[in-house]
Amino acid sequence: MATSEPGPPRREVTVPLLRRVEGEGGLRLGFSDGALSEVALEIFEPPRYFEAFLVGRGALEAPDITARICGICPVAYQTSSSLALEAIAGATLTPEIAALRRLLYCGEWLQSHALHVFLLHAPDFFGCTDAVELAQRDRGLVERGLRLKRAGNQLLETIGGRAIHPVNVRAGGFYRAPASAAVAALVPVLRDALEDARAAAEWAATLHYPDLHRDYRLVALRGAGAYPIESGAYVAGPDGLAVSPAEFAELAVEHHVAHSTALQARLGGEAYLTGPLARFAHNRDLLPPLAAAAADAAGLGAICTNPYRSLLVRCVELVAACEEALRLAEAYVPPDPPAVSLRLGQGRGFGASEAPRGLLLIGYATDAEGDLTWARITPPTSQNQLSIEGDLRVLAEGGASLSDGELAQRCEAAVRNHDPCISCSAHFLDLEVTRR
Numbered sequence: 001m002a003t004s005e006p007g008p009p010r011r012e013v014t015v016p017l018l019r020r021v022e023g024e025g026g027l028r029l030g031f032s033d034g035a036l037s038e039v040a041l042e043i044f045e046p047p048r049y050f051e052a053f054l055v056g057r058g059a060l061e062a063p064d065i066t067a068r069i070c071g072i073c074p075v076a077y078q079t080s081s082s083l084a085l086e087a088i089a090g091a092t093l094t095p096e097i098a099a100l101r102r103l104l105y106c107g108e109w110l111q112s113h114a115l116h117v118f119l120l121h122a123p124d125f126f127g128c129t130d131a132v133e134l135a136q137r138d139r140g141l142v143e144r145g146l147r148l149k150r151a152g153n154q155l156l157e158t159i160g161g162r163a164i165h166p167v168n169v170r171a172g173g174f175y176r177a178p179a180s181a182a183v184a185a186l187v188p189v190l191r192d193a194l195e196d197a198r199a200a201a202e203w204a205a206t207l208h209y210p211d212l213h214r215d216y217r218l219v220a221l222r223g224a225g226a227y228p229i230e231s232g233a234y235v236a237g238p239d240g241l242a243v244s245p246a247e248f249a250e251l252a253v254e255h256h257v258a259h260s261t262a263l264q265a266r267l268g269g270e271a272y273l274t275g276p277l278a279r280f281a282h283n284r285d286l287l288p289p290l291a292a293a294a295a296d297a298a299g300l301g302a303i304c305t306n307p308y309r310s311l312l313v314r315c316v317e318l319v320a321a322c323e324e325a326l327r328l329a330e331a332y333v334p335p336d337p338p339a340v341s342l343r344l345g346q347g348r349g350f351g352a353s354e355a356p357r358g359l360l361l362i363g364y365a366t367d368a369e370g371d372l373t374w375a376r377i378t379p380p381t382s383q384n385q386l387s388i389e390g391d392l393r394v395l396a397e398g399g400a401s402l403s404d405g406e407l408a409q410r411c412e413a414a415v416r417n418h419d420p421c422i423s424c425s426a427h428f429l430d431l432e433v434t435r436r
Contacts, residue, residue, distance in 0.1 A: 029396050029411070036400065039393045054375040059085055059344050059366045063171055066362065066377065071164050072115070072421055075108040075156070076355035077377075078169040079230050080362040083351025085171040087246075088366055089342040096335035097173040098230075099328050100159065103183075104166070105230040105353070106325035107155025110148055110193065111163070112356035113314045113321070116419045117200065118145020121311050124413045125207050141203070144196050148318060151193035155325060158182050173339030183332040190329055194322040197315070198294060204315040205298035209308040214394070216305060216387060217270060218278035219248075221354055223286040227320050228279060228354050235352060235359070236282040237267065245350035249363055254378065264385050265378060271386030274358030275418060276313040277304055288327075291320035307391055307417040314356075314419075344370035355380055357419045381420045388418050 010032060030038030050069055054062055063081040067074035079101065086093070093101070118141065119131040128134040135142040153163040159178055160166025168175050221232025222242065235241070235248040243251065252272075254263040266272070280295075281303040287295060295316045304313055350363040358380025365374035391414045399407050 029392070029407075031396075031400060034400060036393065036396050039389050039396065051375040051377055054364075054372050057372055059088075059364060059370050059372050060171055060342070062364060062372060062375070063169060064167075067165055067169075069377070069379070070421060072112055073108060073355045073357070073360075074165045075105050075160065075169070076353055076360045077362070078166070079105060079353040080351040080360045081364075082169070082171040083231065083245075083353065084349045084362045084364045085342060085344065085351075085366075087349030087351060088347035088364065089172075089344050089349075091172055091340050091342050093173060093340060094335055096333050097338065097340065099331070099333075100174060100177065100335060100338075102230045103325055103328040103332070104155065104159040104169070106321045106328070107152045107159065109229060109317065109321040109356050110152025110155065110325070112152070113318050114145045114148035114152065116356070117204075117311055117314050117318070118142055118148075120419070121416050124416060125311075144200060148193055148196050148200070148322075151189050151196075151322075154189055155186060158186055170339055172342050173335065173337075175338065177334035177336065177338040180332060180334060183329050186329050187326065190322055190326040194290070194319070194326055197318040197322045198290065201294040201298060201312070201315040201319055204312040207311070209306060209312075211306070212308060212391075212394070213305045214307060214387075214391060216277065217267060217272040218281045218303075219267065219272045219274050219383070220278035220282045220359060221352060223283050225286070227283050227286045227288065227291075227324070229321070229324070230353050232352070232354070237272065245352040245361060246348075246363070248352070249350050249361060249376065249378075252361070252378065252383065254382070263378075263382055265383040266386065271390055272383065273387040273418075274380045274383050276310050276317055276356075277307070278358065279354060280304060280313045280316070287316070288320055288323045290323045291316055294319045307414070310417050310419075317356075348374075355421075357381065357421055358384060379421065381418075384418050384420070388415060388420070391415075391417070 029036065050066060054065060057065065062085065063078040066081045067077040069077055123130055123134045126134055126137060128137065131142055156163045156166055159168065161168040217238040219235065219237040221228035222234050222236040224231065224233040235243050235245060252265045252267050254265050257264055284295065284302055298312055298316065300312065344366050346366060346368045348365040350361065352359055352361045360380055361378040363376040364372055367373050392411055395410055395414055396407065399410055
């Protein structure tokens with residue numbers, strides 16, 4: 001009687017904890033008969049609960065509550081939240097309030113980009129296990145990153161009241177305007193930070209980047225006359241897409257998947273990518289002068305589709321954030337009053353801003369008393385999950401012959417390219433590779 005030969009074993013590789021990302025989580029790769037058969041990001045997202053327990057609260061509480069989703073990008077949540085409420089109320093900020101909001105958001109870009117570039121991502125390019133080992137090899141590099149992060153924290157403290165979860169932000173503006181002298185004291189700090197950021201862009205241009213190019217569907221705010229940070233004219237996307245945040249909310253459909261409790265967003269049924277590569281592609285012409293010069297010197301063209309070079313684009317954005325913050329601080333006029341009043345009745349509104357790692361979309365509905373009846377929060381990591389998974393698929397297919405350790409290391413580095421925020425999408429990458 002004929003017997004069948006057993007097939008190749010299913011190979012399994014497990015990394016219990018992904019290093020140098022903001023949180024924990026898991027990834028599963030499966031190989032059957034030597035071919036990749038499965039790529040699954042197994043993600044658990046506590047922020048989804050915020051949408052439920054916001055309902056019934058007074059709408060003006062939403063910016064502070066929603067900001068608690070993340071300690072790295074709370075200003076992004078406060079801003080998108082405020083924009084959604086301002087849309088419901090039909091409110092328009094004064095130029096002074098709008099400038100102060102942009103200045104605050106520059107602080108978040110500085111501290112978040114600096115954290116990612118120098119402490120989380122840069123070690124990959126030097127074969128270091130962490131920033132401590134990197135500092136032993138190049139202390140000045142890590143110190144530059146810490147100075148930039150400290151400058152961002154000082155901005156957040158001066159304008160927002162504290163560096164983590166600022167307490168001075170409200171829908172319509174701020175509870176109080178910082179004194180002119182306090183903002184003026186930031187000017188020398190920002191001048192020094194600008195020089196550090198320009199040096200960072202020059203350094204990043206010298207790194208060796210793996211040759212990987214992906215056909216991403218890039219989505220970002222298109223700036224309203226300036227590089228988008230705290231707001232934009234519209235949401236720009238593939239094939240000439242140009243829609244309002246409310247219209248984008250209809251197009252970006254979130255799904256549950258069997259291997260994750262997290263929602264994954266698709267645009268037209270397909271993966272898309274937000275973040276620095278997308279912002280740069282849609283807004284390169286709006287970079288302020290020094291940042292544009294840094295991009296030119298680094299050899300960045302009109303668009304960058306290499307995910308590893310996102311580190312370089314982030315360094316250009318560090319220059320842009322410093323340049324913008326310095327301009328705004330030097331021209332600062334305290335808004336009086338510090339906030340516009342909001343009349344919230346029954347309505348529905350959406351707001352979108354550019355968190356450091358990508359587009360953050362928030363929508364609310366209110367009743368006649370101004371209480372929340374519905375909420376939608378779509379963080380950038382949820383929107384980027386499928387594109388990250390696509391990167392991993394390409395790398396795994398090309399690396400099937402690698403050892404388990406080499407493949408795990410390659411996949412870890414690929415995820416770090418996109419700076420996933422696990423404060424927003426928790427339990428994000430515990431790597432398992434299974435081969436059969």
